[in-house]
Amino acid sequence: MFDDYETLDVFGPAEIFGRLVDQYSLKFYSLEGGVVTNRHKVPIMTEKFETMGNGPKIILVPGGMGTRKEVNNPQLLDKIEELSQTSDYVLSVCTGSALLAKSGLLDGKKATSNKRAFSWVVSQNSEVDWDKKARWKVDGKYYTSSGVSAGMDMALGFLADRHGIDFARKVAKEIEYNWIEDKDNDNFVAE
Amino acid sequence: MFDDYETLDVFGPAEIFGRLVDQYSLKFYSLEGGVVTNRHKVPIMTEKFETMGNGPKIILVPGGMGTRKEVNNPQLLDKIEELSQTSDYVLSVCTGSALLAKSGLLDGKKATSNKRAFSWVVSQNSEVDWDKKARWKVDGKYYTSSGVSAGMDMALGFLADRHGIDFARKVAKEIEYNWIEDKDNDNFVAE
Numbered sequence: 001m002f003d004d005y006e007t008l009d010v011f012g013p014a015e016i017f018g019r020l021v022d023q024y025s026l027k028f029y030s031l032e033g034g035v036v037t038n039r040h041k042v043p044i045m046t047e048k049f050e051t052m053g054n055g056p057k058i059i060l061v062p063g064g065m066g067t068r069k070e071v072n073n074p075q076l077l078d079k080i081e082e083l084s085q086t087s088d089y090v091l092s093v094c095t096g097s098a099l100l101a102k103s104g105l106l107d108g109k110k111a112t113s114n115k116r117a118f119s120w121v122v123s124q125n126s127e128v129d130w131d132k133k134a135r136w137k138v139d140g141k142y143y144t145s146s147g148v149s150a151g152m153d154m155a156l157g158f159l160a161d162r163h164g165i166d167f168a169r170k171v172a173k174e175i176e177y178n179w180i181e182d183k184d185n186d187n188f189v190a191e
Numbered sequence: 192m193f194d195d196y197e198t199l200d201v202f203g204p205a206e207i208f209g210r211l212v213d214q215y216s217l218k219f220y221s222l223e224g225g226v227v228t229n230r231h232k233v234p235i236m237t238e239k240f241e242t243m244g245n246g247p248k249i250i251l252v253p254g255g256m257g258t259r260k261e262v263n264n265p266q267l268l269d270k271i272e273e274l275s276q277t278s279d280y281v282l283s284v285c286t287g288s289a290l291l292a293k294s295g296l297l298d299g300k301k302a303t304s305n306k307r308a309f310s311w312v313v314s315q316n317s318e319v320d321w322d323k324k325a326r327w328k329v330d331g332k333y334y335t336s337s338g339v340s341a342g343m344d345m346a347l348g349f350l351a352d353r354h355g356i357d358f359a360r361k362v363a364k365e366i367e368y369n370w371i372e373d374k375d376n377d378n379f380v381a382e
Contacts, residue, residue, distance in 0.1 A: 011202030018231025040209025043236035148366040175339040176379040
């Protein structure tokens with residue numbers, strides 16, 4: 001977490017992973033720990049990265065206007081890189097992929113991002129194989145999604161890849177969510 | 192907010208209202224103030240209800256498993272009733288309508304709720320005109336929605352009623368959300 005994160009980038013996937021208490025356990029981290037908030041005024045309590053254990057983990061990096069500042073924050077980028085190297089999976093939503101790209105983690109990999117901020121994201125690192133059509137993109141352990149709500153579609157796609165499509169559909173139904181299952185075609189691609 | 196609220200019930204609408212910084216300003220309240228969390232382990236910082244100002248306001252009551260306990264918490268129900276009487280609009284998501292119903296606020300009014308918990312919600316108060324087909328229901332200043340994701344559809348419907356359908360569609364597009372515009376037919380109604 002960082003200042004001025006996008007609300008649903010975080011809490012859409014948090015609903016999906018959070019309810020699976022037998023498979024996943026959520027924790028929120030930031031550089032300083034304590035309350036992190038955003039322009040939406042959503043104050044979430046976090047812990048310092050240093051308190052993170054060494055067990056298997058999945059990292060999710062949200063987007064939001066705060067990424068415009070954080071792409072110039074080497075302390076955060078270094079931490080994202082370090083944690084990503086030791087994580088089983090690395091997920092980003094919206095412009096969160098700009099942070100992954102800037103840290104070099106996506107070099108030579110396929111990735112996507114928010115279609116409304118696409119040129120800015122691409123400008124962070126041209127070594128990434130950017131896909132501007134995808135709702136979400138998978139390359140090895142990296143999952144990157146398009147804007148905001150697309151993070152929920154990606155989270156369900158991640159569940160489908162790990163636990164099967166029926167499992168993912170059951171979760172979508174439980175939260176009464178019309179899951180967009182097609183990861184390759186984002187219907188919000190700008191004309 | 193109350194213990195064991197449903198994550199997306201809160202943060203779906205929070206994304207939608209929160210981004211409209213010229214029209215709305217979010218605040219999170221609870222009986223005790225401080226950090227409130229849930230079984231998803233999402234810790235949100237809240238203030239005590241007593242710190243709320245007297246200006247115009249909209250109340251949103253989330254659902255979640257915590258409502259099973261809170262329907263028996265007269266302190267919270269009294270506070271919801273008191274605040275609702277002085278609010279311009281009262282919104283609930285999922286089983287949040289059970290709390291409104293139990294407090295008597297929905298007597299003689301049309302309302303809906305989560306379709307998977309419908310009989311439990313109805314059992315809280317039979318004086319409510321419960322609609323088990325609606326995605327969300329509007330009766331005067333009361334907006335009640337079906338489960339979890341339906342809160343986002345209702346929040347966009349609320350914006351459409353206040354600011355016009357084009358405004359609501361623009362917000363949905365900004366967050367790359369496929370808004371379900373039909374409030375009368377929830378496609379998650381149990382067979």
